[in-house]
Amino acid sequence: MPSSADLGTRLESYVTSLVKEGRYRSRSEVLREGVRLVEEREKRLSLLDAALARGAADADANRVTPAEDVRARLIAKYEKLAGPDA
DSSP: OOOOOOOHHHHHHHHHHHHHTTSSSSHHHHHHHHHHHHHHHHHHHHHHHHHHHHHHHHHHTTOOOOHHHHHHHHHHHHHHHHOTTO
8 A cells, every 4th residue: 555754854854865875775675664663662662661560560559579678688799790899
């Protein structure tokens, strides 16, 4: 299904330059790549939103570890890894 897109002067010039430089074979190829990148970004944002929602739900349900406990555990872990000479 063909479609048209009004990119405006600046973006249209950029697309044209990408094709002229040989980076892409056609205007359509540039636009498809752009849409693929938007799709990828939207998927990552969706995963981030889900992770944030899980974290907020855990916090609301008091399923959290105090930051001081996490800090102490990490310090002990890395001190042990560093060895006695560190």
